Amino acid sequence: MRSARYAQRILRSGKAFAPIVVPIESTPMTSYAIGGSAVRMYREIVSGAVLLVDVHNHEPTGYQCPFCFLLDGGETPLDGPRDIVLRTPLATAFTASRWWPNNRGHVLVIPNAHHENLYDLPPEYGYAVHDVVREIAIAMRATYNCDGVSTRQHNEPDGGQDVWHYHVHVFPRYRDDNLYGSQPLPDMATADARWHYAERLRNHLESPTVT
Structure with a gap:
């Protein structure tokens, strides 16, 4: 087509x-x-x-995309509708289930249409993802008591990608947190642990603007 x-x-x-x-x-x-x-x-x-x-x-034939499943209202032990922090017409943010020891509660931002990587991401979805990343970074800085925010985005296996749906990681950063020198925690975050951070972000994003 x-x-x-x-x-x-x-x-x-x-x-x-x-x-x-x-x-x-x-x-x-x-x-x-x-x-x-x-x-x-x-x-x-x-x-x-x-x-x-x-x-x-690199998406295999018949790939069942977990992010598309989430966007359609699906729920697994790794994520579900309560993990969604912000959804716009073209992009969605939700709390991630894979955490790093000193950077818990990090967030993934994805396009609402299935695009595997940066190479084939249409501009309108790229802009929408960027806008949501910015909103999440501001909310994270305001609610996590962190010292900064970092983003990551991976393409292809040798670039660190392991889910075949474009996504951006948004990490809370703390002084001397050693994010880039540490490994993810061995166990995925529980739903209750994820929701604790999701609620913080949602409450901030849904609160009236202070003038």
């Missing part, structure tokens, strides 16, 4: 790569494997010129 989009693409021209912003139409043409990565090739029609753009994906 062809869909009109407005996006930034890395367009191949000989041996050079030039990022440009143009109105485009994309039609999936074929796919192939390279280095363990499924690569979708798109036929891009840009100002009358036909170009090929590669998008690297």
Whole structure:
């Protein structure tokens, strides 16, 4: 199916790569494997010129996306509707179940449509995710008594991605917390533990603006 989009693409021209912003139409043409990565090739029609753009994906055939399941109202021991902190028309934030020792209560922000990674994320969803990340960071700073906030975003297995739905991690940071030198806790956070942080964030986000 062809869909009109407005996006930034890395367009191949000989041996050079030039990022440009143009109105485009994309039609999936074929796919192939390279280095363990499924690569979708798109036929891009840009100002009358036909170009090929590669998008690297690793989602297996028949993948049951846990984030899409959550967005549809599903519940598992790892997450459920009560974990959702903020939902907008295009993006959703919820408390994560995998915690780091000194950074508990971190949040994931995802697009409401299924897009695997940064490479194939439409701009409108990228903007929406960014706006929600900002809201969560502000709420986290106000309610967690933290000293700062960090974000992470991973693409492909070698980039640290393990769920095939684009997502951004938002971490509360504390002085000398050693986030980047530590490993996640061995057990996933319980629902009650997650909800404790979710309630803090929701209450802040739903409170009237102080003038």
